[in-house]
Amino acid sequence: MAGTNRSRGIEGAEQRGPAIILVEPQLGDNIGAAARAMLNCGLMDMRLVQPRDGWPNPRAEAMASGALVVLDQARVYQSTAEAVAELDLVLATTARERDVSRDVLTPRAAAERLHLHTAKGGKTGILFGPERAGLVNDDAILADAVINVPLNPGFSSLNLAQAVLLVGYEWYQAYAPQDSETTWGDAPPATVEQREYFFTRLEEEMDTAGFLFPPHLAPTIRRNIRAMFTRANLTDQEVRTMHGVLSALIKPRNRNADNDTSQ
Amino acid sequence: MAGTNRSRGIEGAEQRGPAIILVEPQLGDNIGAAARAMLNCGLMDMRLVQPRDGWPNPRAEAMASGALVVLDQARVYQSTAEAVAELDLVLATTARERDVSRDVLTPRAAAERLHLHTAKGGKTGILFGPERAGLVNDDAILADAVINVPLNPGFSSLNLAQAVLLVGYEWYQAYAPQDSETTWGDAPPATVEQREYFFTRLEEEMDTAGFLFPPHLAPTIRRNIRAMFTRANLTDQEVRTMHGVLSALIKPRNRNADNDTSQ
Numbered sequence: 449m450a451g452t453n454r455s456r457g458i459e460g461a462e463q464r465g466p467a468i469i470l471v472e473p474q475l476g477d478n479i480g481a482a483a484r485a486m487l488n489c490g491l492m493d494m495r496l497v498q499p500r501d502g503w504p505n506p507r508a509e510a511m512a513s514g515a516l517v518v519l520d521q522a523r524v525y526q527s528t529a530e531a532v533a534e535l536d537l538v539l540a541t542t543a544r545e546r547d548v549s550r551d552v553l554t555p556r557a558a559a560e561r562l563h564l565h566t567a568k569g570g571k572t573g574i575l576f577g578p579e580r581a582g583l584v585n586d587d588a589i590l591a592d593a594v595i596n597v598p599l600n601p602g603f604s605s606l607n608l609a610q611a612v613l614l615v616g617y618e619w620y621q622a623y624a625p626q627d628s629e630t631t632w633g634d635a636p637p638a639t640v641e642q643r644e645y646f647f648t649r650l651e652e653e654m655d656t657a658g659f660l661f662p663p664h665l666a667p668t669i670r671r672n673i674r675a676m677f678t679r680a681n682l683t684d685q686e687v688r689t690m691h692g693v694l695s696a697l698i699k700p701r702n703r704n705a706d707n708d709t710s711q
Numbered sequence: 712m713a714g715t716n717r718s719r720g721i722e723g724a725e726q727r728g729p730a731i732i733l734v735e736p737q738l739g740d741n742i743g744a745a746a747r748a749m750l751n752c753g754l755m756d757m758r759l760v761q762p763r764d765g766w767p768n769p770r771a772e773a774m775a776s777g778a779l780v781v782l783d784q785a786r787v788y789q790s791t792a793e794a795v796a797e798l799d800l801v802l803a804t805t806a807r808e809r810d811v812s813r814d815v816l817t818p819r820a821a822a823e824r825l826h827l828h829t830a831k832g833g834k835t836g837i838l839f840g841p842e843r844a845g846l847v848n849d850d851a852i853l854a855d856a857v858i859n860v861p862l863n864p865g866f867s868s869l870n871l872a873q874a875v876l877l878v879g880y881e882w883y884q885a886y887a888p889q890d891s892e893t894t895w896g897d898a899p900p901a902t903v904e905q906r907e908y909f910f911t912r913l914e915e916e917m918d919t920a921g922f923l924f925p926p927h928l929a930p931t932i933r934r935n936i937r938a939m940f941t942r943a944n945l946t947d948q949e950v951r952t953m954h955g956v957l958s959a960l961i962k963p964r965n966r967n968a969d970n971d972t973s974q
Contacts, residue, residue, distance in 0.1 A: 484866075485873075487863060487865075487866040488862045488863055488866055488867065488868075488869065489862065489863060490863040514866055514868070515866065549898070549900075549944060549945075549946050549949065554884075554887075556884070597880075598883065598884065598887030599751045599752065599880070599883065599887075600750060600751055600752060600753040600883070602750075603747075603750040603751055603777055603778065604751065605751075605777070606751065606876075609873075610748075610872075610873065610876055613869075613873055613876070613877070614876070614877070614880055617860075617862070617877055617880075620861065620862060620863070621819070621861065624817075624861030624862075635812075637812075681812060682812075683812050686812065
């Protein structure tokens with residue numbers, strides 16, 4: 449259900465997210481950092497194919513800190529084929545191959561394909577090769593398509609955890625609301641009536657101070673000042689604050705002369 | 712020009728990208744990693760506000776490796792206000808504030824706002840606070856809006872370089888083609904004529920082998936097999952390979968019996 453997908457319900461995301469398969473990872477630190485990146489994106493299913501330094505790995509645990517839950521559930525396999533055996537859509541992050549015909553997806557397109565597949569009840573996974581060397585061809589060929597991250601072609605190398613983060617981030621965005629929002633503090637936005645009352649008071653005081661002069665320009669001046677305050681999306685508290693500022697400014701009437709020269 | 716924006720021309724991106732302002736960064740490693748993340752995304756303008764361990768920083772250089780060019784051009788400032796003084800759109804990555812009325816943008820919405828602003832000739836920048844502590848309010852208030860990365864609310868903490876990477880990645884995507892593509896290896900895709908010739912040959916051999924039986928199901932069987940091969944987007948080389956496979960399979964005619972039982 450689309451409504452459920454767009455909620456922040458991470459329980460659903462955990463069950464439905466792709467498995468992250470790290471093939472022959474070398475450094476425990478990188479496995480721990482990858483676990484953090486996974487949990488950042490609500491991904492829980494880590495699979496390790498022949499981790500170089502064995503498993504469990506204390507350095508991975510030290511680096512994972514808050515994301516130990518991912519390491520605790522990680523499963524270890526002897527081969528990549530075993531690790532992906534029960535999946536039915538496998539994507540691989542690997543360098544573009546020039547000798548094989550294959551779909552090459554951006555992380556965003558990959559996220560879309562993963563979600564479509566999961567919605568049909570499929571089980572998905574993403575292969576990440578060893579640091580530096582990358583996936584060997586026999587592993588990459590297990591994948592249905594390849595993910596290529598569009599980055600500066602002059603400097604596109606990412607470490608393992610960063611690659612997991614970018615791919616996971618795009619996957620997570622389909623669950624996360626993409627709309628901008630405005631925080632209002634404790635105060636609700638001002639009503640039009642509240643704004644209008646402030647504008648009216650301000651305009652009266654400006655008129656008294658001779659600011660709305662010459663008369664044929666007054667409507668334009670009024671409109672510009674209203675637009676400026678309206679654009680600021682004032683809260684009701686802020687409107688009250690501005691009433692206070694206005695009252696304070698008009699109290700010592702001799703300040704009006706200063707205002708005129710500062711125009 | 713839209714055409715130029717969508718090209719991979721990184722020279723343009725370098726000139727137009729937002730400044731990345733690291734406020735009181737503590738660890739040189741993080742500054743170096745941030746430089747790498749910036750260069751990944753074609754961002755060159757690094758600004759440092761009171762880096763804790765002074766500048767230059769050997770640990771930053773060691774970590775930056777291929778991205779030294781970013782560190783070499785980095786500028787150091789005594790205050791955040793100085794660092795952003797000549798910019799006219801400043802965004803801040805910071806925790807959501809509950810006590811101030813402000814626009815909160817996703818990295819994607821932020822990228823859009825940055826690009827729109829740059830297109831009008833504006834100069835932009837993004838503030839990143841110190842590790843752990845984050846931006847102090849007096850610095851955050853310099854920003855026009857806040858960037859909040861939608862991540863697992865139960866585990867949303869990112870390190871400095873990862874935050875720079877995600878925000879920079881979204882900025883870069885507006886320059887990068889988002890379309891999926893298919894690599895063809897050295898061979899071009901097969902023409903319809905080449906495919907048709909193969910299908911015709913395959914169907915003749917299937918018919919000879921008794922596979923297209925009973926006759927009223929033959930059209931469906933034919934259609935399904937065609938669909939499968941068409942979906943695979945064969946190259947002309949692959950069609951030639953399949954001709955070879957077919958020729959090899961039909962050579963010892965006694966194999967046809969095996970095929971029947973495997974149906």
